[in-house]
Amino acid sequence: MSLRATRFTLWVLMFCTAPVPYMLGVVETAPPIRLLLFTALTVAVRFSEGSGGYVWTIFILLGVVQIALYAVGLYYCASLVSRTVARATPLRRGAAVAAIAIVVVVIAVSYPIYETPMSSQSIHSTLLQVFR
Amino acid sequence: MTTRQRFLALALLLVLATVVRTAAFERTETRAACLDFDPLRRPYFGDLHVHTRYSLDASTQGTRTSPTQAYEFARGVPIGIQPWGDDGTAQRQVRIERPLDFAAVTDHAEYFGETTICNTPGMEGHDSLMCRLYRGWPRLAFFLMNGRGPQFAFCGEDQAACRAADALPWADMRDAAEAAYDRTPACSFTTFVGYEWTGYTHRNVIFRNADVPSFAPSKIEYPHETDLWNVLDKSCRDDLPSCDFVVIPHNSNISKSTTFQTHNPDGSAFSAADARRRASNEPLVEIMQHKGSSECFTGAGTADELCGFENVPYDDLAARFVPWMKKPPAADNFTRTALGIGLLEYQRVGANPFPFGVIGSTDTHLGTPGLVDEVGYPGHGGAGVPLGDGLPDVLLDPIEYNPGGLAVIWAEENSRDALFAAMQRREAYATSGPRIVFRLFGGWDYPADLCVRADLAAVGYAGGVPMGGNLPPAAADRSPVFVAQAVKDSGDQITPGTPLQRMQIIKLWVEDGSVREQIADIAGTAESTASVDIETCVASHSGADELCALWRDPDFDASLPAVYYGRVIEDPSCRWSTRACNRAGIRCDEPASMRRGWEECCDESQPRVIQERAWTSPIWYTPPDPP
Numbered sequence: 001m002s003l004r005a006t007r008f009t010l011w012v013l014m015f016c017t018a019p020v021p022y023m024l025g026v027v028e029t030a031p032p033i034r035l036l037l038f039t040a041l042t043v044a045v046r047f048s049e050g051s052g053g054y055v056w057t058i059f060i061l062l063g064v065v066q067i068a069l070y071a072v073g074l075y076y077c078a079s080l081v082s083r084t085v086a087r088a089t090p091l092r093r094g095a096a097v098a099a100i101a102i103v104v105v106v107i108a109v110s111y112p113i114y115e116t117p118m119s120s121q122s123i124h125s126t127l128l129q130v131f132r
Numbered sequence: 133m134t135t136r137q138r139f140l141a142l143a144l145l146l147v148l149a150t151v152v153r154t155a156a157f158e159r160t161e162t163r164a165a166c167l168d169f170d171p172l173r174r175p176y177f178g179d180l181h182v183h184t185r186y187s188l189d190a191s192t193q194g195t196r197t198s199p200t201q202a203y204e205f206a207r208g209v210p211i212g213i214q215p216w217g218d219d220g221t222a223q224r225q226v227r228i229e230r231p232l233d234f235a236a237v238t239d240h241a242e243y244f245g246e247t248t249i250c251n252t253p254g255m256e257g258h259d260s261l262m263c264r265l266y267r268g269w270p271r272l273a274f275f276l277m278n279g280r281g282p283q284f285a286f287c288g289e290d291q292a293a294c295r296a297a298d299a300l301p302w303a304d305m306r307d308a309a310e311a312a313y314d315r316t317p318a319c320s321f322t323t324f325v326g327y328e329w330t331g332y333t334h335r336n337v338i339f340r341n342a343d344v345p346s347f348a349p350s351k352i353e354y355p356h357e358t359d360l361w362n363v364l365d366k367s368c369r370d371d372l373p374s375c376d377f378v379v380i381p382h383n384s385n386i387s388k389s390t391t392f393q394t395h396n397p398d399g400s401a402f403s404a405a406d407a408r409r410r411a412s413n414e415p416l417v418e419i420m421q422h423k424g425s426s427e428c429f430t431g432a433g434t435a436d437e438l439c440g441f442e443n444v445p446y447d448d449l450a451a452r453f454v455p456w457m458k459k460p461p462a463a464d465n466f467t468r469t470a471l472g473i474g475l476l477e478y479q480r481v482g483a484n485p486f487p488f489g490v491i492g493s494t495d496t497h498l499g500t501p502g503l504v505d506e507v508g509y510p511g512h513g514g515a516g517v518p519l520g521d522g523l524p525d526v527l528l529d530p531i532e533y534n535p536g537g538l539a540v541i542w543a544e545e546n547s548r549d550a551l552f553a554a555m556q557r558r559e560a561y562a563t564s565g566p567r568i569v570f571r572l573f574g575g576w577d578y579p580a581d582l583c584v585r586a587d588l589a590a591v592g593y594a595g596g597v598p599m600g601g602n603l604p605p606a607a608a609d610r611s612p613v614f615v616a617q618a619v620k621d622s623g624d625q626i627t628p629g630t631p632l633q634r635m636q637i638i639k640l641w642v643e644d645g646s647v648r649e650q651i652a653d654i655a656g657t658a659e660s661t662a663s664v665d666i667e668t669c670v671a672s673h674s675g676a677d678e679l680c681a682l683w684r685d686p687d688f689d690a691s692l693p694a695v696y697y698g699r700v701i702e703d704p705s706c707r708w709s710t711r712a713c714n715r716a717g718i719r720c721d722e723p724a725s726m727r728r729g730w731e732e733c734c735d736e737s738q739p740r741v742i743q744e745r746a747w748t749s750p751i752w753y754t755p756p757d758p759p
Contacts, residue, residue, distance in 0.1 A: 025275035026453045038272055041265055045276065048261040048285060055279020118271045123524045124728060 001094035003082055010078035013101050017108045017127060018074060019115075022066045024059060029115040032070040034130050038118070039063025156544050157553030160374040161341045166319035166545035172589040173542040173559070173598075175569050176551060178234035179206065179501035180326065180539050181336055181382060181421060181493035183513075186239040186301040187328075188247050188277060190497040192270035193513045197499025199237040199305050203312035206235040206501040207321055213498050213510065215523050223523060226510060228502045229624035230567070232538075233546050235501040236324035237305055238336045241350035243277060244301045245294030246284060256293045260286030302327075302348050310342055319546040329360055332390050334383050336418070337364065340376040340552045344368065356397045361413045378555050380491065382418035385426040385465050386449045392470035394477055394485060407477055407485035415600075416555055419467050419562045419747055420492035420537035422512040423449070426467050427747060433463030436651055438636075438701065441745065442534045442564065452530065471750060472640045472647030475693045478754070479642060489558030489600045489749030490697075492537020492565075504535045504565035506742075507627055509708040512536065525716075526729030531709050531738050537564045540746075542571075542598065558600025563746040566621035566630065572599040572698045574614045574751040576607040582615050583680035599698070599749040605756050611688035612753060616654060617680040618700040618746065630702040630744065631675030633660050637683050641694035655681035662703035666740045669706035669714065691755050698748035704741040709733070 001009070019029045024038055042059050085093050107113070108127035116125040119132075156171070183190045184197045194214035197205075205211045208231040212222020249255045250263035257263060262284060266273035287294035309323040326338040327348040335357065337348075345367035354360050360379065368375035384391035394402045402410070419426050424444035428434050446452070447461035463469045467490065474486030496503055497513030511529035542559045543550040554560060561570050571589065575596020582588055592615055597603060603612055616635055623629035634656030641648050661674040679700065688694075706714075713733035719725045720734035732738060 023454070025272070027455065038269075041269065041272065042276060045261050045265055050283065050285045053279050056276060059276065059279070118269075123526055 001090050001097060003086055003093075006085065006093050006097055007075075007078050007082040009097050009101070010081050011075050013104060014074040014078060015071065017104050019113055020070055022070070024062055024066075024118070026117045027115075028118055030125070030130055031114070031127070032067055032074070034114075034116075035063055035070075036067050037131070039067060157549050159549050160343075160376075161548060163315040163547065164317045166547055166550075167317045168319060169545045171544060172593065173544055173554075175540045175542055176233035176322075176546050177502075177567055178232045178236075178322075178539050178541065178551075179493050179496075180234075180236045180238065180324070180338060180380065180491060181328075181418060181495045181536075182235060182237045182499065182501045183239055183328070183495070183497040184237055184499040185251075186244060186247060186305070187497065188240060188243045189274060190239075190499070190513055191247055191251065192266070192274040193497065194270075195498055195513055199239075199308035199499075200311065202237050202499040202501055203235060203308060203321075203323060205499065205503075206232040207312075211500070213500070224510060226498075226500055226503060228500075228505075229626055231321070232502040233320075234322040234324070234541070234551055236326040236336075236338055237308065237499075237501075238326045238328045238338075239301065239305065240330050241298075241302075241327045241348035242330055242352055244348065244350070245297035246277060246287065248297040248300050249286070249294060252297075255297065256288060257284075257286035260284075262286050298347060302346075306342070306344060313548070314546075322546050322548055322551055324548065324552075329354070329379075331355065333357060333381060333387055335360065335414075336380045336382060338378050338380060338552075338555070339368070341374060341548050343372045343375045345372070345375070358397060361409065364413075376552070377413075378416060378552070379414045380416045380418055381414060382421060382493070382495070383423055383426065383449070384417065384467065384470070385424045385429070385461055386444055386447055386451075387465055388448050389462050389464045392464055392473060392486060394473065402477065402481060402485055404481045404483040407481060407483035410485040411483070411487050415488060415558050416491050416560060416749075417467055417470075417488045418493055418495075418539075419490040420564050422495040422533055422536040424532070424534070425564070426465070428466045428468040429461055429463070432461060432466065433469050434649060436638075436649070438651075438699070438743075439468075440739075441742065444532050468638070468640070468649070469647075471695050471697075472642070472649075475640065475642045475647060475695060476645075478693055484693075484752070484754075487558075487602075487750075487752055489555075489560050490562045490747050491539035491541075491560050492562035493539050494536030496536065502538065504538060505627055506535060506565070506706065506708040507711060509535045509712070524729065525727060527709060527712055527732060529708075531732040531735070535565055535708055537562055538567070540567075540570070558749045559598050561599060561746055561748045564742075564744045566702065566744045566746070568621050568632070568700060568702075568744075568746040569619040570698065570700055570746045570748055571617045572614060572748040572751065573597065574601070574603050574612055574696065576604070576610045576612060578613050578615055578682060580682065582682060583617065588615065588617060588680075597751060599751060601751055603751060603753045606690045606753070611685045612696075613682055613684040614696060614698075614751070615680070615682050616698045616700075616748070617678070618655075618698075619678045620676075620702070630671070630705050631662075631673045631677060632656060632679050633662065633675040633701045633703050633743065634658055635679045635681060635698065635700045637696055637698055639685065639694060639696050641689075641692050643689075643692060650687070652683060654683040655679040656701075660703065664704045664706055664741045666706065666710055667714065667719075669711055671703065671705055673703045675703040691757075693755055694753045695750045696753075697750040700746050702744040704743050707739055707742045709738065710740045 112124035210227035250266040331351040425442040428439035430439040446458040451457040474484040478484040543554040573592030621629035
């Protein structure tokens, strides 16, 4: 696995699993991809329902700004992590990334590590419940 | 008492009974006469603030209770509430041990139509993206729909589909109220048609009888309270022969100082006519409910330590969701301050805009009127913890919220006309949940032994005015005298009643252009030995089953306007949150017992015990010479 691929994979992994705080009506601690989902839904409904109140604009702005911040911040974190395995062979690097991904996903799927008050189903959610 | 005095008292009672029976209230509806009619009036307990599945916020939290089910619940029938199983069965059952005497379902009129369309397959707009979002991500949809305003594409051209759909829940609410109203001579249960008009200032509209407008005017079309009064005047009082209404503001505590304003929407200060209009349309204020007490706030214009009761520590409901918006509420969010402002306004323009009485209610968003018990409290929804198809292992309501209160109305019988007339004359009071019986009369010359006499009520009415009234002109060189009588809640099988610790009269008056406050303990004692073990909630009481006292104002000045109200306080008891934390096995001295979602159990700033209470509507004194 190339260094660039390592960095990109780690970044995707973090974007999809890292519990980060964000504000969209309420404060949640969940992966940025959940915020991306909410923002995309808001934009889609905004276009289907026509122009609307300022709350929708605030929600979209909040979503876009926070997504951008977390995308950049997590990319920086992924770069730092990938540097620690820069000297490893591509095969070992790939194995390390795969191991990290498996451990992280297993934990995220198995334990309700996310705070999701926006959900009507569970205030504490696992990774799968985040997208339910 | 001599034979002659007894005879005179009996004659007085008979005369009073005859006069009151024939003239106490206007009858506007056709119904069987109530077998139970008391000219000296009885306290009827009820809830005038109830949300069901027709409210956007309730429905997006999983509430499926219909108005019909809400009224059944008020009469003691158990109902199922969320979370729901995959087969649609409720995972929780709730009921009240003691039925209420009256209730009103007051769903938010805003988004009646939108909510109905999104919940009803086959209706135009049901398959829109907005409605799919509502069903799939209801919490997100709640914020977006509330922040949207009235223009939705799925409502069709000119919003016609949604406005047509508005009529469906309104019709069901009216039908449910009619079906649940006991028109037999038993008069066991009374309902009122009502709804909530919701913006920064929140108000419930309660109609007198079944003669109500064909639509529920909402904040979207009628954004200011004066718009609301205008449209209700036209659509109710002008257009319908026996229609009448009262408007009851609530949650002034979190209204960002907007509930008790003394200016019109255009910024002009209230004239005497404006003040009188406000006073006549809004004779009551909800002082106690799920989202806090609105009487007063320690440190906000008062040093009264008993104001520290079920206070929500912020002044804007939005701060519940946005932590950095939290700031302590200002004094003018509270009813005590507003009563004082009313006196100042009287001096300024010659009319008091805030001569209001008080009630309590729940503001339940589960469709569960009267569910006020601290024991086993399941939360009330609304802006609380969302529940869909799972019961989370957390405190089920924000810790600053509470089970809410009850409205108590002194009326001759349990009928719409009798209760409504009592609301208009403000002969009503609020409790924080317990069924305390509380009377207050004010006059100039009550006998010193009134508290031990069986004819207290008869003498109270004959010699003065009840709560909500205005003292008759001052007798020369006399101070007003008040008689207050409170009887503790007799309790039920789950919760025995708690004795009463002390009773107070709170006086406000205007002197040198500013409002002064006096709090007099008139019965019971502040030096109570009552205590509560917060780990077991076992209480040791020292209070009384009944308190009664006569109190003559020692500092009365007949040239100054004044207002007086009563407050009675129970011995301490465990708060709902303490009971829930104990039941969950949380022990603050054992960190291993702590679980996520229960951290607030050990927050030292949160009260563990409460002193439940009741507040009377005030009695006013107005100097004979207008300003």
